[in-house]
Amino acid sequence: MSTCARCATLFSRATPRLIDIRYGNMVTPELRRFYCPGCAEAIYRARTVLFRSGNSTAAKAATILGRATITRTRIPGVFTYKSTATTTATATASIFYIVTPDSCSCPAGMHGVLCSHRVAATILNTEEEAA
Numbered sequence: 736m737s738t739c740a741r742c743a744t745l746f747s748r749a750t751p752r753l754i755d756i757r758y759g760n761m762v763t764p765e766l767r768r769f770y771c772p773g774c775a776e777a778i779y780r781a782r783t784v785l786f787r788s789g790n791s792t793a794a795k796a797a798t799i800l801g802r803a804t805i806t807r808t809r810i811p812g813v814f815t816y817k818s819t820a821t822t823t824a825t826a827t828a829s830i831f832y833i834v835t836p837d838s839c840s841c842p843a844g845m846h847g848v849l850c851s852h853r854v855a856a857t858i859l860n861t862e863e864e865a866a
């Protein structure tokens with residue numbers, strides 16, 4: 736069993752997904768791995784909109800959502816962003832930010848710039864809406 740990165744419910748990766756039938760191979764393995772069936776579809780739709788916007792921050796947020804490097808914490812509206820960046824051929828640096836839809840502890844966020852982390856957090860924070 737896995738915990739969904741968006742709604743924190745437990746789900747089985749083996750469960751057949753309606754989304755696979757609908758979108759086929761356009762659903763990334765990460766979406767299947769990190770999100771429950773309902774959220775995978777919601778994130779898939781959100782990513783499509785973000786990518787189509789042509790905005791670089793939106794595109795970065797879409798990548799973050801696809802990889803599930805941003806996850807919900809126990810506190811409502813608060814998320815953590817974790818990533819490993821390769822600094823040299825042998826060294827990697829771990830990046831860790833605390834993110835809410837209104838703030839982020841990354842360098843851009845500290846200066847009040849709307850960063851990709853906040854865009855991703857905003858989408859994860861959106862409650863389920865009737866389609």
Ligand SMILES: [Zn+2]
Binds near residue numbers: 742744771772
């Ligand atoms: Zn979910």
Ligand SMILES: [Zn+2]
Binds near residue numbers: 839840843850
């Ligand atoms: Zn940020």
